[in-house]
Ligand code: SF4
């Protein structure tokens with residue numbers, strides 16, 4: 001009797017790319033729910049828009065590149081990109097923001113570089129960075145957390161703001177938006193105020209921004225779950241968060257008036273999201289153990305530098321992209337010593 | 344993490360070290376350990392591959408039609424490197440021809456077909472009394488181990504006498520018996536250890552005597568083999584040898600790999616491309632030690648071994664199987680295959696070799712026959728691109744960068760491949776198992792190794808022909824120089840000669856002048872003196 005032949009191993013597949021991506025999506029979900037709880041229904045609409053554009057473009061690009069559509073469209077990688085992008089942009093952004101973001105993320109950063117697994121840069125962050133540079137005013141339109149909101153918007157109002165770009169309420173954008181905690185800190189210190197003075201603004205919560213800190217908590221929870229599932233590993237998140245604490249604690253201790261509490265740095269902006277979901281992106285990150293530590297440290301250091309000296313309130317997107325550039329180099333010089341080789 | 348010289352302070356196995364990577368795998372071993380080990384019924388024919396060892400090809404010493412006795416030598420390696428092959432039972436040689444065998448490179452090879460006569464009559468060599476092994480010298484023991492055709496039964500099939508011989512920089516102080524059978528499903532070593540712990544220890548003592556300088560004998564078991572440990576403890580009391588230590592290691596695949604096991608027990612890393620003997624260590628499979636005992640005490644050469652038949656068969660179990668038993672016969676003895684089985688594997692699921700034909704027979708390295716259904720296999724038709732998730736890096740016990748190796752092999756970048764130390768890959772398959780993109784990494788690495796080997800050969804050939812070319816140039820130059828020298832010498836000689844002739848001519852002229860006046864002397868000899 002004849003039997004089939006193939007090389008070892010003869011073991012069923014334990015996991016798959018789709019499975020990994022799906023778990024990342026699941027882990028992000030609590031954070032997204034929290035985000036929409038604090039910042040309104042717009043979050044979901046941005047997410048839907050981003051998904052729609054991401055999948056439309058993904059399909060077109062796969063057809064154009066003559067790639068098999070089914071395995072790639074069902075790998076959920078475009079969904080992860082869309083979701084990461086959607087939670088980073090203000091909930092009332094116009095519809096074309098998603099389109100532009102996804103054009104750069106899916107078409108340019110992903111498919112023009114060779115598709116899944118070949119992108120040198122994190123696609124979602126490429127989309128973000130392009131918007132940040134081209135339309136910086138978009139990011140001043142963050143909604144206030146629900147406790148501070150002056151007007152409660154209905155679904156149709158939100159839709160019409162997103163699709164027409166008009167702040168349809170009396171008072172215009174000013175009534176709809178509120179500077180984010182990081183913005184507030186920035187403008188505060190630009191006006192020569194002490195951090196302690198700035199922090200009495202209602203936008204701040206216990207240790208981060210009001211609302212923001214809760215969202216970050218849920219991201220953290222999702223991230224820990226991913227770690228528990230073995231989808232991500234401790235090196236990048238721990239290195240990133242530890243670097244934030246290590247770099248900000250001495251400053252804070254030295255001059256608490258001019259420097260925010262280290263926890264403030266962690267729980268505002270996209271720090272936690274970056275630590276567990278963005279900097280851990282395998283494709284554009286480092287793959288050696290030491291390299292991953294360096295990658296996390298680098299992202300943290302650059303983010304802090306941009307927050308302090310740069311022109312943008314939160315530098316996570318740029319920090320990630322800059323470290324993406326260095327990832328191959330870092331990998332090259334942090335290769336582990338092969339078993340049985342001398343150092 | 345450098346190789347800590349912890350073994351300076353600890354005896355091997357006293358303190359367990361870690362190795363990088365590895366995987367926790369479900370074992371699936373219980374199912375084949377339910378019955379005591381017995382022999383299957385005698386098959387209708389035995390098919391014995393001539394080459395069942397690492398080393399040179401063997402030549403058959405028997406002819407078709409010839410009657411042979413149990414234990415008679417059937418084949419001998421063409422040169423010194425290899426192992427003898429003995430008749431597993433008495434009978435008639437039916438044929439010596441090409442049959443399917445288990446091998447990647449040669450799917451068919453020369454096999455001796457033996458039809459058993461059911462008398463099972465021993466050859467006189469195996470009946471003769473031999474002295475007690477305790478009275479024998481190391482040399483003598485080695486010779487008897489070689490005569491018994493013993494090879495490494497863990498799967499490496501390296502001739503054991505070769506492993507025990509040789510001169511190393513360090514005396515061999517540590518003998519490790521590998522009972523850490525880390526691949527799923529395989530349980531033949533476990534069954535052997537349960538049934539014959541004392542004989543295994545005896546075999547270890549014989550090997551230790553052969554080596555002469557052994558101070559530690561470490562029996563390495565897996566963590567979950569508590570019962571086996573108890574069995575060994577009991578046996579240890581009987582054998583009573585203070586050198587013996589029994590040690591349970593964590594169950595992490597591939598802990599039973601020789602290099603990993605040595606690292607765990609001693610903290611030392613076998614140098615890349617080197618041998619454990621360089622560290623003063625010899626590592627043997629427990630089955631090999633048992634065979635040594637059988638050869639030296641019971642006078643039985645290696646003609647049978649424990650084989651696990653498991654997976655999707657009706658009654659998974661272990662058999663004490665004669666070499667040459669067809670796989671088909673073992674399956675029948677185990678109640679037949681379950682429906683839909685489409686893959687047979689020799690060995691475990693992770694490193695085993697697929698068998699495409701159940702006419703193949705058991706060889707010395709055949710530890711397990713595993714039957715698998717399609718749902719127990721990976722769909723080979725589609726793999727995704729590498730997403731650089733570095734799971735493979737995390738689990739690689741050789742600390743390689745499998746994803747980079749894969750890229751370099753795919754792009755044919757030979758230099759990069761060897762720089763990434765492909766030859767240090769132990770083909771354990773860990774990377775393959777964790778890859779979310781289902782890339783057949785290990786298969787790529789096997790391919791890459793053969794490419795790398797042939798490119799190295801090519802290079803060698805090129806450098807040889809380069810050398811030849813240079814040598815030829817040198818030779819030509821030397822010849823030319825020689826010729827030029829000769830020419831110069833000849834010219835010089837000619838000039839000398841001319842001069843001499845002129846002198847002579849002048850002298851002659853003078854003589855003639857005189858002659859004209861008187862008698863004529865013989866003057867022509869002068870040519871010679873000028874030459
Ligand atoms: S496990 Fe597979 S997908 Fe992940 S880095 Fe290795 S080869 Fe690439």
Ligand code: SF4
Pocket residue numbers: 738739740741742743745767768769770771772773774775784785788
């Ligand atoms: S097969 Fe080779 S590369 Fe893969 S994990 Fe094992 S040693 Fe490492």
